[in-house]
Amino acid sequence: xxxxVELPIExxxxxxxxxxxxxxxxxxxxxxxxxxxxxxxxxxxxLVVVSGIGCSSNLPGFIHAYGVHSLHGRAVAVASGxxxxxxxxxxxxxxxxxxxxxxxxxxxxxxxxRNLDLTYVVMNNQIYGLTTGQAxxxxxxxxxxxxxxxxxxxxxxxxxxxxxxxxxTYVARGFSGDPDHMAGLIAGGxxxxxxxLIDVFSPCVTYNKLNTYPWFKQRVYKLDKxxxxxxxDVMRALEKSFEWGDRIPIGLFYQDEQxxxxxxxxxxxxxxxxxxxxxxxxxxFRSLLExxx
Amino acid sequence: MTEVTVGIGGAAGDGLDxxxxxxxxxxxxxxxxxxxxxxxxSVIRGGHIWLxxxxxxxxxxxxxxxxxxxxxxxxxxxxxxxxxVEPGGVILFxxxxxxxxxxxxDHVATLPLPVAELTAPFGRIQxxxxxxxxLGALLFLLELEFDxxxxxxxxTFAHKGKAVIDQNVGLLRAGYDYxxxxxxxxxxxxxxxxxxRPFITGNEAFSIGAVAAGCKFYSAYPMTPASSILHWMxxxxxxxxxVVKQCEDELAVVNMAIGAGFAGVRAMxxxxxxxxxxxxxxxxxxxxxxxxxxxxxxxxxxxxxxIPTKTEQADLNQALGASQGDYPRIIIAPTHTADCFHSAxxxxxxxxxxxxxxxxxxxxxxxxxxxxxxxxxxxxxxxxDRGDLVTEWDPANGTYKRFAFTPSGVSPRALPGxxxxxxVAATDEHDEEGILISDVFTNPAVRRKIAEKRMKKMALxxxxxxxxxxxxxxxAEVTLIGWGSSRGVIREAVAQLAARGVRAxxxxxxxxxxxxxxxxxxxxxxxxxxxxxxGNATGQFARHLRAETGIGVDHLxxxxxxxxxxxxxxxxxVLAILEGRPRTLDVTLPEAREIAYHYIRTHLxxxxxxxxxxxxxxxxxxxxxxxxxxxxxxxxDPRGELFVGVQTGSTYSWxxxxxxxxxxxx
Numbered sequence: 001x002x003x004x005v006e007l008p009i010e011x012x013x014x015x016x017x018x019x020x021x022x023x024x025x026x027x028x029x030x031x032x033x034x035x036x037x038x039x040x041x042x043x044x045x046x047l048v049v050v051s052g053i054g055c056s057s058n059l060p061g062f063i064h065a066y067g068v069h070s071l072h073g074r075a076v077a078v079a080s081g082x083x084x085x086x087x088x089x090x091x092x093x094x095x096x097x098x099x100x101x102x103x104x105x106x107x108x109x110x111x112x113x114r115n116l117d118l119t120y121v122v123m124n125n126q127i128y129g130l131t132t133g134q135a136x137x138x139x140x141x142x143x144x145x146x147x148x149x150x151x152x153x154x155x156x157x158x159x160x161x162x163x164x165x166x167x168x169t170y171v172a173r174g175f176s177g178d179p180d181h182m183a184g185l186i187a188g189g190x191x192x193x194x195x196x197l198i199d200v201f202s203p204c205v206t207y208n209k210l211n212t213y214p215w216f217k218q219r220v221y222k223l224d225k226x227x228x229x230x231x232x233d234v235m236r237a238l239e240k241s242f243e244w245g246d247r248i249p250i251g252l253f254y255q256d257e258q259x260x261x262x263x264x265x266x267x268x269x270x271x272x273x274x275x276x277x278x279x280x281x282x283x284x285f286r287s288l289l290e291x292x293x
Numbered sequence: 294m295t296e297v298t299v300g301i302g303g304a305a306g307d308g309l310d311x312x313x314x315x316x317x318x319x320x321x322x323x324x325x326x327x328x329x330x331x332x333x334x335s336v337i338r339g340g341h342i343w344l345x346x347x348x349x350x351x352x353x354x355x356x357x358x359x360x361x362x363x364x365x366x367x368x369x370x371x372x373x374x375x376x377x378v379e380p381g382g383v384i385l386f387x388x389x390x391x392x393x394x395x396x397x398x399d400h401v402a403t404l405p406l407p408v409a410e411l412t413a414p415f416g417r418i419q420x421x422x423x424x425x426x427x428l429g430a431l432l433f434l435l436e437l438e439f440d441x442x443x444x445x446x447x448x449t450f451a452h453k454g455k456a457v458i459d460q461n462v463g464l465l466r467a468g469y470d471y472x473x474x475x476x477x478x479x480x481x482x483x484x485x486x487x488x489x490r491p492f493i494t495g496n497e498a499f500s501i502g503a504v505a506a507g508c509k510f511y512s513a514y515p516m517t518p519a520s521s522i523l524h525w526m527x528x529x530x531x532x533x534x535x536v537v538k539q540c541e542d543e544l545a546v547v548n549m550a551i552g553a554g555f556a557g558v559r560a561m562x563x564x565x566x567x568x569x570x571x572x573x574x575x576x577x578x579x580x581x582x583x584x585x586x587x588x589x590x591x592x593x594x595x596x597x598x599x600i601p602t603k604t605e606q607a608d609l610n611q612a613l614g615a616s617q618g619d620y621p622r623i624i625i626a627p628t629h630t631a632d633c634f635h636s637a638x639x640x641x642x643x644x645x646x647x648x649x650x651x652x653x654x655x656x657x658x659x660x661x662x663x664x665x666x667x668x669x670x671x672x673x674x675x676x677x678d679r680g681d682l683v684t685e686w687d688p689a690n691g692t693y694k695r696f697a698f699t700p701s702g703v704s705p706r707a708l709p710g711x712x713x714x715x716x717v718a719a720t721d722e723h724d725e726e727g728i729l730i731s732d733v734f735t736n737p738a739v740r741r742k743i744a745e746k747r748m749k750k751m752a753l754x755x756x757x758x759x760x761x762x763x764x765x766x767x768x769a770e771v772t773l774i775g776w777g778s779s780r781g782v783i784r785e786a787v788a789q790l791a792a793r794g795v796r797a798x799x800x801x802x803x804x805x806x807x808x809x810x811x812x813x814x815x816x817x818x819x820x821x822x823x824x825x826x827x828g829n830a831t832g833q834f835a836r837h838l839r840a841e842t843g844i845g846v847d848h849l850x851x852x853x854x855x856x857x858x859x860x861x862x863x864x865x866x867v868l869a870i871l872e873g874r875p876r877t878l879d880v881t882l883p884e885a886r887e888i889a890y891h892y893i894r895t896h897l898x899x900x901x902x903x904x905x906x907x908x909x910x911x912x913x914x915x916x917x918x919x920x921x922x923x924x925x926x927x928x929x930d931p932r933g934e935l936f937v938g939v940q941t942g943s944t945y946s947w948x949x950x951x952x953x954x955x956x957x958x959x
Contacts, residue, residue, distance in 0.1 A: 019733045045712045060717045066709035067717035071578050077545040081552025084536050110541040266531045274557040278507025285673040292491035
């Protein structure tokens with residue numbers, strides 16, 4: 001691997017200040033994404049931050065990089081197209097739990113089984129914030145929200161377990177209360193060749209009064225401090241992914257080196273598509289017509 | 294013009310498409326023109342398939358009205374199509390299994406082929422290879438050169454080795470010699486130019502046009518009748534250097550293509566109506582973030598799952614109405630096969646020049662039927678216009694504004710990876726720099742100007758598009774208007790009308806949006822009578838025409854039974870309109886027969902078929918009825934009667950023979 005020349009966090013100062021609620025967990029994520037890009041040495045011109053729709057999906061507007069603020073649930077698909085078109089770019093997807101685990105879950109699962117070289121940071125606040133507080137796919141069972149006044153009847157999605165069984169080759173969880181730790185996980189994801197999920201506990205201070213900073217601070221512990229934990233053991237990672245109670249693990253659950261989808265594409269062997277010559281050589285073109293005669 | 298139309302009828306799985314393909318390529322290699330249409334069903338095996346191959350000395354631009362030679366691969370094909378064979382024609386069938394049990398037109402020859410005897414020297418052969426015997430006989434009757442057909446088979450089976458080629462050519466020879474010893478040819482006066490022309494479908498033309506224009510990314514989810522683009526692209530991806538991505542759904546398909554377009558490659562995706570419905574939100578996204586993308590919409594019979602293997606032109610409203618809000622989009626309806634090639638090239642240039650989604654709207658007929666196309670119409674070098682691209686930006690010039698408000702509405706585009714031109718392309722409303730004005734900081738003035746900026750591109754794009762032209766005499770009695778794939782069949786109808794003493798002219802529309810409202814208004818203001826011809830039930834284009842020009846057409850000729858127009862169907866309806874005969878939606882006699890076939894398939898057994906059909910008063914039924922005699926397939930003995938409403942088409946009752954409470958004679 002080439003030597004990484006780290007860049008300072010100021011490199012990524014965006015054109016406008018975030019308009020998130022004061023205290024929102026997403027501030028920590030924004031800081032961690034900038035730190036991670038710097039640690040991974042990605043120049044802003046080579047960084048594309050792609051989001052969907054939701055509070056957290058406003059993130060691309062707050063960072064100095066290229067970006068697409070796409071449709072609700074479609075960030076992973078748009079990012080996949082960008083990456084396949086220009087493999088020289090580092091593509092980081094940022095979004096929320098409703099965007100990625102609800103309306104966009106199909107793309108999420110399929111991107112993982114493809115092992116595209118993408119980094120996906122999900123700001124998981126277990127609530128729909130932008131639409132003022134309805135249950136999300138990760139809202140805990142029995143929690144009361146505007147749309148579940150009698151308590152949420154559905155079980156939450158387990159994104160870590162889902163990623164592990166769907167073929168993601170880098171699976172981690174961060175916490176907004178510890179941006180520095182999270183930045184390490186995101187930087188690892190950016191440098192990892194393959195699909196990286198970093199699910200982040202990013203508390204919504206306005207609409208989720210259950211899963212708060214104190215709630216997480218009491219519970220989270222770091223896997224890298226766990227004696228004997230080995231992030232190359234998928235079954236052990238799966239076991240840890242189900243730990244949800246008095247103790248909740250954060251950190252790198254699993255990492256594996258596998259060929260990426262891009263590796264399997266013959267068209268990409270001559271370099272990024274975006275740099276390839278348009279059109280066909282005459283003999284190739286003639287052969288296409290000859291087949292039909 | 295010397296021409297012949299061959300019909301091949303059988304069940305799915307009989308391999309008649311291969312037989313038709315060999316015939317068509319043989320004629321094409323001899324320098325003749327070919328147009329084929331396959332009425333296929335969405336099943337792997339079974340179902341009635343009816344392939345027509347029209348071969349002409351000159352260009353043929355639709356599958357026509359005629360039937361001169363029939364290869365029947367099952368009894369069904371004889372019963373349904375033998376009566377359609379025209380005087381001077383011939384019917385070929387396997388006499389071991391089939392027989393002619395219907396009345397024929399005068400001077401129609403039958404050629405029973407003893408297939409078991411003819412194929413015996415070849416040992417055990419696959420049933421599909423029996424078709425090759427019939428094809429050999431047909432070659433002799435049509436006076437097509439045996440050696441050329443043998444060369445087609447040799448190419449077709451090249452990957453299977455010499456033994457397979459020899460066996461197939463041997464079977465072809467057996468049929469050819471059998472016919473030569475017993476029959477005389479139909480007497481077609483061909484002149485073989487031997488000019489080689491591709492025998493190509495619309496979907497192949499779209500694909501080849503796209504790669505010639507530099508398409509580097511194609512995404513799709515399987516959906517008939519667009520899947521053959523995916524198949525072509527996948528099969529040629531390595532040779533053409535394209536990434537072909539089959540996705541989890543059409544949401545991913547179009548969003549990936551938009552992502553690729555944003556990143557700077559020429560990206561395309563394809564689907565049919567159902568998939569397009571899923572794509573619509575993202576098509577609006579492409580308009581909003583000003584990302585170039587090409588979307589091919591191959592229409593099939595709707596609504597909903599509809600008739601997946603049948604043709605229709607009923608997704609125009611959907612294309613025009615795709616996605617929320619006002620946004621610029623270009624909709625192009627190619628009018629013939631070679632036009633699919635050029636439209637794909639044009640679509641990429643327009644998409645990049647104006648930074649918007651371009652929808653190519655085709656249909657099953659245009660996309661799937663193969664025809665010979667002059668190779669000069671499919672050039673290697675095509676025009677490429679990538680639009681205004683910013684490849685370098687000096688920060689001393691100030692901040693790069695991705696969505697700069699320019700007089701033209703087109704803002705110079707920078708691709709990710711370019712230094713000093715960083716921006717976010719947002720689906721939220723934004724300002725010139727891409728900064729949101731959607732939530733906390735809204736701004737009506739900026740919103741108004743960026744909305745105008747985006748829509749300005751439509752007026753500019755219109756200037757790039759050639760205006761439609763009227764074909765035929767200016768003082769015609771009637772003007773026929775079509776859009777998209779119907780160009781060829783309407784042209785032929787115009788010629789038929791001329792032969793019947795009716796002066797008609799013809800306006801075919803290719804550019805749906807933006808629309809040449811002024812030019813079309815000028816053309817139609819001089820028309821004495823206008824008829825819009827469309828493959829849908831509600832006249833979707835006529836409505837668009839009225840919306841754009843204020844001109845309502847005088848009459849509509851609509852078809853929505855899943856089958857493409859045939860020239861005579863248009864001609865007859867035009868004559869009926871001109872003569873003031875009211876249009877009727879009554880069930881016709883051939884349709885009554887088809888309804889009976891459906892009843893037989895779903896309620897009776899395979900050993901019966903429809904016999905005599907008569908219209909009679911509905912005794913106790915509130916409408917006149919078609920009384921359809923159902924007869925034994927072998928003996929012709931009556932087995933009962935079926936009563937179908939002439940107006941509603943309802944199948945009222947089935948009266949088995951012997952229990953007949955009523956009959957045509959009572």
